[in-house]
Amino acid sequence: MNNSLTNTARLLGAGLRALLVLTLVTGVIYPLVITGIAQGLFSDKANGSEIKADGKVVGSSLIGQSYNLPLKKGQETPDPDLKWFQGRPQNGLGSNSVNTQYKLILSGATNRSGDNEDLIQWVNDAQTAVADVNSVPGYKVERSDVPADAVTSSGSGLDPHISRDYADLQVHRVAQQNKLSVSQVQKLVNDHVEGRTLGFIGEPRVNVLELNIALKAVMAKS
Amino acid sequence: MSPVLAGVLQLLALIAALALVYVPLGNYMAGVYSSDKHWRVEKWIYKGIGANPDTEMRWPAYLRGVLAFSAVGVLFLYLLQRVQGALPGSLGFASIDPDQAFNTAASFVTNTNWQSYYGEQAMGHVVQTAGLAVQNFVSAAVGIAVAVALVRGFARARTGELGNFWADLVRGTVRILVPVAAIAAVVLVACGAIQNFSGIHEVGQFMGGSQQWNGGAVASTEAIKEVGTNGGGIFNANSAHPFENPIPFTNLFEIFLILVIPLSLTRTFGVLVGSVKQGYAILATMATIWIGFTALMMWTEFSHHGPAFEIAGGAMEGKEVRFGVGGSSIFAVATTLTSTGAVDSFHSSFTGLGGGITMLGMMLGEIAPGGVGSGLYGMLIMAIIAVFIAGLMVGRTPEYLGKKIGTREIKLAAMYILVTPALVLIFTAAAMALPTPQNSMTNSGAHGFSEILYAYTSGANNNGSAFAGLNADTQWFNTTIGLAMLLGRFVPMVFVLALAGSLAEQKPVPATAGTLRTEKPLFTGLLVGAILIITGLTYFPALALGPLAEGMAS
Numbered sequence: 001m002n003n004s005l006t007n008t009a010r011l012l013g014a015g016l017r018a019l020l021v022l023t024l025v026t027g028v029i030y031p032l033v034i035t036g037i038a039q040g041l042f043s044d045k046a047n048g049s050e051i052k053a054d055g056k057v058v059g060s061s062l063i064g065q066s067y068n069l070p071l072k073k074g075q076e077t078p079d080p081d082l083k084w085f086q087g088r089p090q091n092g093l094g095s096n097s098v099n100t101q102y103k104l105i106l107s108g109a110t111n112r113s114g115d116n117e118d119l120i121q122w123v124n125d126a127q128t129a130v131a132d133v134n135s136v137p138g139y140k141v142e143r144s145d146v147p148a149d150a151v152t153s154s155g156s157g158l159d160p161h162i163s164r165d166y167a168d169l170q171v172h173r174v175a176q177q178n179k180l181s182v183s184q185v186q187k188l189v190n191d192h193v194e195g196r197t198l199g200f201i202g203e204p205r206v207n208v209l210e211l212n213i214a215l216k217a218v219m220a221k222s
Numbered sequence: 223m224s225p226v227l228a229g230v231l232q233l234l235a236l237i238a239a240l241a242l243v244y245v246p247l248g249n250y251m252a253g254v255y256s257s258d259k260h261w262r263v264e265k266w267i268y269k270g271i272g273a274n275p276d277t278e279m280r281w282p283a284y285l286r287g288v289l290a291f292s293a294v295g296v297l298f299l300y301l302l303q304r305v306q307g308a309l310p311g312s313l314g315f316a317s318i319d320p321d322q323a324f325n326t327a328a329s330f331v332t333n334t335n336w337q338s339y340y341g342e343q344a345m346g347h348v349v350q351t352a353g354l355a356v357q358n359f360v361s362a363a364v365g366i367a368v369a370v371a372l373v374r375g376f377a378r379a380r381t382g383e384l385g386n387f388w389a390d391l392v393r394g395t396v397r398i399l400v401p402v403a404a405i406a407a408v409v410l411v412a413c414g415a416i417q418n419f420s421g422i423h424e425v426g427q428f429m430g431g432s433q434q435w436n437g438g439a440v441a442s443t444e445a446i447k448e449v450g451t452n453g454g455g456i457f458n459a460n461s462a463h464p465f466e467n468p469i470p471f472t473n474l475f476e477i478f479l480i481l482v483i484p485l486s487l488t489r490t491f492g493v494l495v496g497s498v499k500q501g502y503a504i505l506a507t508m509a510t511i512w513i514g515f516t517a518l519m520m521w522t523e524f525s526h527h528g529p530a531f532e533i534a535g536g537a538m539e540g541k542e543v544r545f546g547v548g549g550s551s552i553f554a555v556a557t558t559l560t561s562t563g564a565v566d567s568f569h570s571s572f573t574g575l576g577g578g579i580t581m582l583g584m585m586l587g588e589i590a591p592g593g594v595g596s597g598l599y600g601m602l603i604m605a606i607i608a609v610f611i612a613g614l615m616v617g618r619t620p621e622y623l624g625k626k627i628g629t630r631e632i633k634l635a636a637m638y639i640l641v642t643p644a645l646v647l648i649f650t651a652a653a654m655a656l657p658t659p660q661n662s663m664t665n666s667g668a669h670g671f672s673e674i675l676y677a678y679t680s681g682a683n684n685n686g687s688a689f690a691g692l693n694a695d696t697q698w699f700n701t702t703i704g705l706a707m708l709l710g711r712f713v714p715m716v717f718v719l720a721l722a723g724s725l726a727e728q729k730p731v732p733a734t735a736g737t738l739r740t741e742k743p744l745f746t747g748l749l750v751g752a753i754l755i756i757t758g759l760t761y762f763p764a765l766a767l768g769p770l771a772e773g774m775a776s
Contacts, residue, residue, distance in 0.1 A: 011286055014271055015294035018388060019360070021270040022395055026359040026446075027352035030400060034407045034442040038417035041408075046417040048435060048465065050425065058428045060435075062414055062464035065427050081429070088543070106340055107459035109540040109568035111691035113577070113669040114528020115772060123534045148536030149543050155462030155550075155567045161543040200223065200231040202470020203546030212428055 053213045064160045083177045085170050087208045089126050089153045107156045126151035139172040161205035164193050178219055188214050229520050229548020239478055240485055248489020254397045255370045267392050275389035280382040281723030284371055287387030292331050299327035302353040312346030313421055325700035330357035332711035333365055333593055335454030335563055335686035338694040342436045342457050347419055355443045362450030363394035365595030368715050372599045373494045375722030376623045382727050406445035406479055414468030415441040440465055448479035451593040453563030453686040461566040462542055473549050473566055477556045484560055484591035487598045495623055499741035504601055506746045511590035512559055519551040522575040540568030558583035561593025563686030570689035578769025581676055584683045585761045599718045606635045608752040612738050624730035638717040643760045645682035645706045650675050659698050664691025672768035682710035
């Protein structure tokens with residue numbers, strides 16, 4: 001009895017020492033060395049791929065943002081600022097309160113299933129809203145024209161991208177709102193389409209922040 | 223190019239990359255566990271532990287090593303979380319409550335990485351790197367060690383000795399996991415994953431105002447999280463978060479990392495038992511199931527059944543634009559057929575059948591290719607069951623790799639395959655029968671049931687992914703899922719090591735004309751069949767109530 005107790009204690013002691021030594025290797029040395037390499041060779045990326053406009057940091061090329069008007073009195077969710085390209089659903093374009101609205105302190109998805117009543121409602125509302133706000137004189141958007149990424153929220157809630165289709169769909173509206181020509185805005189979108197890596201990895205997409213920064217630059221010139 | 227074709231090409235590229243490293247990595251790992259030389263750094267570590275790495279252990283001693291090391295791991299991680307509030311470098315986060323700290327400690331030590339907390343709102347730098355990430359390494363090393371012990375049971379004869387646990391633990395960590403993770407981490411940073419120790423800070427936005435960012439040792443954690451088939455992310459969105467998985471290439475790369483060690487271990491197995499063809503047969507079984515599941519997943523996700531997806535015109539809810547449906551489907555299958563549980567898209571928002579495939583993947587026992595180590599030993603247990611079934615058909619005493627599968631061996635194998643289903647079904651039934659656990663559901667009806675079934679399936683099989691609509695941070699779920707994880711990890715290990723001991727004692731039986739040729743495609747077919755039928759019979763009633771009901775309705 002006494003013997004087995006001492007043996008157990010000895011074994012647990014060995015376990016503890018093993019854990020402490022391996023913690024030093026994998027929990028202290030490893031992350032510090034990687035951090036050193038990362039900060040030395042790729043400091044921009046290691047710190048979040050910050051992106052600047054007019055000399056000011058305006059976010060990260062990896063993290064989505066909202067492009068909304070200031071909140072009006074009595075409003076719970078702000079309206080989208082239609083001058084700018086809009087990202088995936090957030091307030092206004094489909095009232096989706098579970099999405100983290102690009103505030104970033106908490107990432108995550110809605111976790112709603114395909115037959116969930118809330119999700120069906122959000123998708124319906126978003127589709128109507130997207131078709132509605134993007135229809136301008138001479139350019140009518142039908143609900144069936146709206147791509148899936150425009151009416152669903154992403155896994156992280158921070159998706160920085162929209163599909164090429166959704167960017168194209170917004171061209172007429174953005175041109176009208178900013179008094180630019182459609183061809184000018186379309187060219188901006190075309191310039192910002194990222195294709196699949198090596199032609200097959202991932203999906204073609206447009207980075208909304210980078211596109212809006214370019215749009216702002218064009219407006220400053222005109 | 224259509225998204226479907228792009229998805230298929232990504233799968234083919236992945237297969238090619240895995241095939242390229244299969245032989246070198248598999249051979250290297252075989253060398254790691256059979257070499258009698260110690261590296262200098264390992265000698266220092268053995269001195270620190272106070273263990274002689276050359277002492278051979280019989281199975282009870284090996285098991286005691288596993289259990290002692292893991293018990294200390296749970297306790298240490300529990301205490302670290304409990305005192306977080308007083309630690310420096312904790313980003314101002316408070317100490318974790320007892321039930322959640324127990325759940326998280328059990329989760330990371332068992333290689334599950336189920337997370338009932340929100341990463342960026344709960345765990346500071348110290349707990350993340352010196353607590354959770356350490357278990358990402360060592361729990362993986364323990365898994366490989368147990369698998370290697372079983373392989374030695376087949377390879378050795380007339381001895382009860384299975385090797386030295388401390389040596390296997392240290393070598394797996396130092397020679398395999400740390401180097402692979404270090405290379406992977408640098409690749410991830412170069413692609414945009416963050417790696418810093420900043421606090422929570424404000425960053426300006428385009429429209430004015432600011433966003434709050436968390437710093438973190440993300441790339442270094444992400445690398446071992448995938449390589450060690452762990453899955454616990456720094457951020458709540460896990461590998462869907464752009465800081466963890468920034469571009470389409472990293473998505474494919476992370477899937478590669480998840481699969482590379484479990485698949486290559488079949489080569490290690492082949493080398494160690496002296497017949498690489500036996501390794502190929504096991505590999506073929508894993509690959510058949512994995513590729514089949516991936517094809518099914520792509521089919522159901524691209525065809526997007528379900529009312530909300532039909533209106534939207536695609537199953538993009540919970541998926542990132544940069545990965546698309548193809549990349550997300552490949553990731554979802556890889557993560558649930560291994561014990562990883564990292565996600566690049568949210569399984570709860572997959573189609574009904576897609577969600578069912580993720581669950582079925584875990585229910586197979588995570589053996590195709592499974593977690594690091596645990597996948598191999600799980601698959602070898604199924605191989606024993608398969609030769610037993612074949613033996614019954616022809617009326618011969620079954621044998622596998624020259625070892626007789628007698629009463630003791632088949633009893634141990636049968637006990638092994640009963641543990642997790644028992645845990646999953648009993649806990650799910652209890653949660654559904656009691657009034658309060660159901661309050662945690664986000665969705666109702668069949669999908670609500672699926673949330674709970676998924677939670678216990680994920681816990682008991684040490685996966686860690688979730689139908690994340692379930693609010694799992696309650697005393698009930700923290701405690702019961704914590705228990706499911708511990709029992710689902712260590713009880714099967716007892717049977718595996720006992721089996722290894724009993725095999726190592728046997729003398730090999732020479733192969734005769736009547737021996738089932740386990741390196742042939744016929745055996746692979748038999749093994750795939752046995753796996754699907756055993757899992758199907760066990761879980762079909764439960765699956766019918768959840769994902770099948772949902773999938774049929776839409």
